[in-house]
Each structure stands twice: as structure tokens, then as C-alpha cells.
Amino acid sequence: MNMQEQEDWDSIVLKGHEYYLPHLSVDCVVLGFHHNQLKVLLLKPKQKKNWALPGGFVKKDETLEDAAYRTLLERTGLSDTYLQQFHIFSNPNRTKHYRNDEEFESIGIKMPEENWLRKRFLTVGFYALVEFSKVVPMPNVLSDQCEWWDIDGIGELILDHNEILETAQKSIRLQLKYKPIGFNLLPTKFTLSELQKLYETLLGKKLDRGNFNRKMLSYGFLIQLEEKKSGVRHRAPYLYSFDIEQYNLALNEGLNGGI
Amino acid sequence: MNMQEQEDWDSIVLKGHEYYLPHLSVDCVVLGFHHNQLKVLLLKPKQKKNWALPGGFVKKDETLEDAAYRTLLERTGLSDTYLQQFHIFSNPNRTKHYRNDEEFESIGIKMPEENWLRKRFLTVGFYALVEFSKVVPMPNVLSDQCEWWDIDGIGELILDHNEILETAQKSIRLQLKYKPIGFNLLPTKFTLSELQKLYETLLGKKLDRGNFNRKMLSYGFLIQLEEKKSGVRHRAPYLYSFDIEQYNLALNEGLNGGI
DNA sequence: ACAAAAGTGTTCCCCCTACACCCATGC
DNA sequence: GCATGGGTGTAGGGGGAACACTTTTGT
Numbered sequence: 245m246n247m248q249e250q251e252d253w254d255s256i257v258l259k260g261h262e263y264y265l266p267h268l269s270v271d272c273v274v275l276g277f278h279h280n281q282l283k284v285l286l287l288k289p290k291q292k293k294n295w296a297l298p299g300g301f302v303k304k305d306e307t308l309e310d311a312a313y314r315t316l317l318e319r320t321g322l323s324d325t326y327l328q329q330f331h332i333f334s335n336p337n338r339t340k341h342y343r344n345d346e347e348f349e350s351i352g353i354k355m356p357e358e359n360w361l362r363k364r365f366l367t368v369g370f371y372a373l374v375e376f377s378k379v380v381p382m383p384n385v386l387s388d389q390c391e392w393w394d395i396d397g398i399g400e401l402i403l404d405h406n407e408i409l410e411t412a413q414k415s416i417r418l419q420l421k422y423k424p425i426g427f428n429l430l431p432t433k434f435t436l437s438e439l440q441k442l443y444e445t446l447l448g449k450k451l452d453r454g455n456f457n458r459k460m461l462s463y464g465f466l467i468q469l470e471e472k473k474s475g476v477r478h479r480a481p482y483l484y485s486f487d488i489e490q491y492n493l494a495l496n497e498g499l500n501g502g503i
Numbered sequence: 504m505n506m507q508e509q510e511d512w513d514s515i516v517l518k519g520h521e522y523y524l525p526h527l528s529v530d531c532v533v534l535g536f537h538h539n540q541l542k543v544l545l546l547k548p549k550q551k552k553n554w555a556l557p558g559g560f561v562k563k564d565e566t567l568e569d570a571a572y573r574t575l576l577e578r579t580g581l582s583d584t585y586l587q588q589f590h591i592f593s594n595p596n597r598t599k600h601y602r603n604d605e606e607f608e609s610i611g612i613k614m615p616e617e618n619w620l621r622k623r624f625l626t627v628g629f630y631a632l633v634e635f636s637k638v639v640p641m642p643n644v645l646s647d648q649c650e651w652w653d654i655d656g657i658g659e660l661i662l663d664h665n666e667i668l669e670t671a672q673k674s675i676r677l678q679l680k681y682k683p684i685g686f687n688l689l690p691t692k693f694t695l696s697e698l699q700k701l702y703e704t705l706l707g708k709k710l711d712r713g714n715f716n717r718k719m720l721s722y723g724f725l726i727q728l729e730e731k732k733s734g735v736r737h738r739a740p741y742l743y744s745f746d747i748e749q750y751n752l753a754l755n756e757g758l759n760g761g762i
Numbered sequence: 763a764c765a766a767a768a769g770t771g772t773t774c775c776c777c778c779t780a781c782a783c784c785c786a787t788g789c
Numbered sequence: 790g791c792a793t794g795g796g797t798g799t800a801g802g803g804g805g806a807a808c809a810c811t812t813t814t815g816t
Contacts, residue, residue: 265526268625304623308593332591332627334567364563366527368591421681437795454797455779478794479786713770714805737767738813769812785796
């Protein structure tokens with residue numbers, strides 16, 4: 245740990261209560277899509293055995309959304325991402341015993357008995373859907389690694405982060421039914437079968453190709469471009485891009501009905 | 504204001520920070536259904552011009568859900584209600600200037616400059632669907648009235664409570680599409696057309712009687728009883744009750760499809 | 763008898779489902 | 790040619806939308 249990091253750590257521990265709200269944090273479930281796999285961005289906190297969702301504290305004069313955006317920008321380099329709060333987790337014991345003396349002594353900090361970080365924390369869960377290739381994962385001062393993980397290959401995370409992740413996935417599947425948010429996970433140009441793979445991954449089930457294509461095109465917010473790169477050993481599929489104006493129009497009309 | 508109330512108020516103002524979490528509250532959108540009208544429970548805070556959603560603070564060792572249940576129990580006398588968090592409102596200025604000296608002087612309290620109630624507050628919105636007739640609206644120490652209002656006849660509420668109410672309605676409409684939560688608003692015995700009126704009110708549009716009946720019955724969680732009271736001057740409609748076991752079964756199977 | 767609303771039936775049609783069939787491309 | 794996946798066609802069925810007809814009750 246270099247001088248700067250030590251200072252940052254000291255600052256958060258000893259002075260954080262001056263500029264952050266107490267008892268409150270945000271955690272972000274950052275999802276990407278790569279090689280037909282759903283990925284989630286995780287941090288490896290120093291001195292902890294398990295990995296963690298990227299998160300942060302809330303400044304005294306910012307909204308939760310701003311705090312989440314800030315966290316996301318710092319971890320991924322991305323602004324303008326699709327970000328959505330989905331639940332607040334408030335189990336009184338969720339952070340009990342998480343901050344312990346050994347952890348801090350090992351990095352040269354004597355944490356006061358009454359430090360703000362030892363208190364109970366509630367956390368607001370956000371999910372972010374980002375374009376995998378644009379992300380440059382960056383660890384923060386409290387962690388030594390920041391990496392994409394296959395969402396199915398994740399072991400035990402710190403605290404209740406497994407629960408937060410699962411809740412996020414449920415919310416996303418629900419949203420997907422009436423709002424095609426999946427586009428945020430794809431590059432600007434994509435094929436229909438890439439889109440289909442994404443939907444299949446998010447929903448956890450196979451879909452019919454023909455029906456899927458027709459349905460997506462019927463929404464009217466996909467723009468067909470020219471042919472795909474010759475790198476595939478079968479018929480070249482069309483590339484599509486996403487027409488955000490038509491998309492917003494379609495959203496207001498409502499994509500699904502039902503009582 | 505009697506002695507007890509004065510004490511309670513004093514206690515909240517001067518000692519609240521000892522047993523409540525700072526900066527955080529819950530607000531409940533309590534909905535009922537009566538005379539084919541959707542009703543919402545509102546409080547009239549003393550010394551304020553506008554009405555308010557019932558709300559409360561969060562004890563240092565309870566979950567947000569517990570805090571909301573507690574609020575609900577105190578205001579309505581109901582436990583076992585359908586309660587759902589739907590959003591957390593975090594505008595840094597949402598409570599600015601809400602607590603002012605005049606307010607407190609008028610009830611005989613000199614509020615310290617640095618009192619916890621003057622700080623920024625975030626609030627977690629919950630909605631509750633309750634059986635109108637079972638509710639006994641009860642004001643709290645901070646308010647002099649607690650009443651049902653027609654949801655369409657509400658003027659300006661305090662703070663951002665109009666926004667909270669609107670957000671709640673959107674969430675409920677969305678939920679209703681894939682989860683028939685409306686039953687929580689009806690008495691144990693009800694007719695199909697009462698149910699239909701409720702749906703029409705919640706969704707804000709007319710529905711076809713025949714199609715509605717068939718759809719609801721097709722779910723399989725309605726139990727047909729015997730005839731209705733003779734108090735109607737037309738054919739007596741069947742009464743139905745709600746089979747919670749079949750309901751849970753149906754929910755797991757999924758009521759709606761879509762990609 | 764009449765009004766009003768409940769219960770039930772019927773038709774049309776859209777859209778989802780499922781397959782099937784041909785097309786383009788790299789090896 | 791052949792394997793592979795892309796694009797498109799189509800027959801069938803389920804169910805929603807709209808409407809009609811009959812039934813029951815109180816006045």
C-alpha cells in the first residue's frame with residue numbers, strides 16, 4: 245500500500261463521518277455480457293476472504309443515484325450507464341462484526357472503538373447494465389482486485405451480497421418482461437442472435453429464433469444495417485443498431501398488455 | 504395537547520436520536536377500497552397546512568419493514584397487511600426547511616439548533632393494501648387528524664409526498680399485471696363485479712365484464728360461495744372468497760408469460 | 763312489467779407456438 | 790459438398806376483445 249492509499253484509507257476511517265451519511269451505503273450489481281456469458285463485476289477487498297459487489301458511501305449532499313453513479317464511474321470508467329435502484333437491505337445484523345480490529349491493524353490503522361464504520365449499515369441495491377468491452381475494471385483503495393466473473397461461477401460473497409445479487413437478477417428478469425433493457429448490455433452494433441443469447445441468459449431459458457426475431461423487430465426500434473463480418477463459417481447475419489427515439493416512443497405506448 | 508403527548512413530542516425531539524437511526528424514515532401509502540373508490544390514508548400534521556402520508560422513524564435495531572409495520576399498526580390497528588417497499592427517495596433537499604422554529608415554539612418546544620430532526624432525511628416508500636372496513640384511523644402525537652381520502656381528490660401534500668404517492672400507484676399497477684395483489688383490498692367475501700371495479704380503479708380503465716370474470720376464474724384461486732345479500736335490485740351475484748393456497752401455487756407457475 | 767346488473771355464450775381475430783424449408787458462408 | 794447457423798414461411802391453436810342473449814332480483 246502506497247502513501248496515497250494509506251492516506252485515503254485513513255481519511256475514510258477517521259474522517260468519513262464528516263462527509264458521508266452514517267449507516268447508509270450503496271451496492272451496485274454491474275452486469276456485462278461477453279462470449280454468451282452474463283458477467284458481474286466484483287471486487288476483492290483487502291484482508292477479506294470473499295469477493296464483494298462494488299459499493300460506496302453516500303455523501304451528505306448527494307442523492308443515492310449520484311452515489312451509485314460515482315461508484316460506477318470509479319470502478320468502470322463509465323458514465324451514462326443504465327442504473328436502477330431495486331431494493332434496500334436493512335437487516336440490523338447484516339454488517340455486524342464485518343469491520344474487525346485485525347483487519348485494520350494489518351493495514352496499520354488503529355480503528356477507534358466508536359468509529360462510524362463499525363455501526364449498522366443499510367445498503368441500497370442498484371443494478372447497472374453496461375457494455376462489457378467498454379469497461380476498464382479498477383480496484384479501489386480498499387480492494388486489490390476488480391474483475392468480471394461469470395455470474396454462475398460465483399462462490400460466497402461478503403455480507404449479504406449473494407442475496408443482493410439474486411434480488412437484482414429477479415428484478416432484471418421482471419423488468420425485461422415489459423421493458424427491453426437488455427440493449428444496454430450490447431455494443432452499438434449487434435446481431436439478432438446475440439440479442440437472443442442475451443435474453444436467453446437473462447431469463448434462463450431457450451427461445452425460438454424465428455419468433456424472437458419477429459417479436460423484436462415488431463417493436464420498431466431496431467435499425468437493420470449491412471452484413472456482418474466474414475468471420476463466421478455460415479450465412480452472414482444482419483447487424484442491427486438500437487433506435488433510442490423509437491424505443492422511448494414504444495415504451496410510452498406500452499409493450500405488453502394484460503389486465 | 505395533554506401531558507402525555509407533550510412528553511412524547513419532547514422525547515422524540517430531544518431523545519429520538521438515541522433510539523432512532525438518523526437521516527432515515529419510512530412513509531406508507533395505505534390504500535383501501537370503499538364505495539368503488541380508491542382511498543388513501545392521510546395524516547394532518549399539527550402546525551402544517553398540508554396533509555401527509557403516515558410515516559415514522561426507524562429504530563436502531565429494527566428492519567425497515569418492521570418500522571413500516573409498526574407505523575401501520577399504530578395508524579390503522581392492522582397487523583398482517585400486505586406491505587411492500589417500492590422506492591427510496593433521496594433528494595438532498597427534500598426535507599430542507601421542513602422543521603422550523605415557529606412550528607416547535609407553537610407547541611412549547613425550543614428545538615436546539617443542531618437537533619437530529621433538522622437534518623437531511625431520506626425516506627423509504629412502502630405501500631400497503633388493506634381492507635377498508637377493518638381500519639380504525641388513529642392520529643399520532645404529531646398530528647390532529649387521520650382520515651381516508653379519495654385518491655383523486657388529494658391536493659398538495661407536505662414535502663415530496665405527492666411524488667411518493669404517484670410512484671406507489673405506478674408500482675402497484677405494474678405489480679397488478681403479474682400478481683393479483685388486489686385481493687388484499689377486499690373483504691373476505693366479495694363479488695366479481697366488486698373485484699372488477701377495484702381493478703378498473705387501480706388501472707384507470709374500463710374492463711369487459713365477461714372477459715374479466717373468465718380470466719379471474721381461470722386462475723383457480725377463487726372459491727364460489729352462495730348467493731349475495733338481497734339488498735340489490737337486480738340478479739343476486741355470487742360471492743367469492745380467496746383461496747390463498749391455490750393463489751400461491753398459481754403465483755409460482757407464473758400468471759403471465761411474455762418473452 | 764320494468765330496470766339493472768349478473769351470468770353465460772359466441773364469434774372474430776390476433777398473436778404466440780412449433781416447426782419446416784431454403785439461404786449464405788467457411789472449411 | 791457439407792456443416793452450421795441465419796432468414797423466412799406457415800399451419801394450428803389459445804385466448805383476448807367485443808358483443809349478444811338469457812337470467813334473476815327489487816321496485
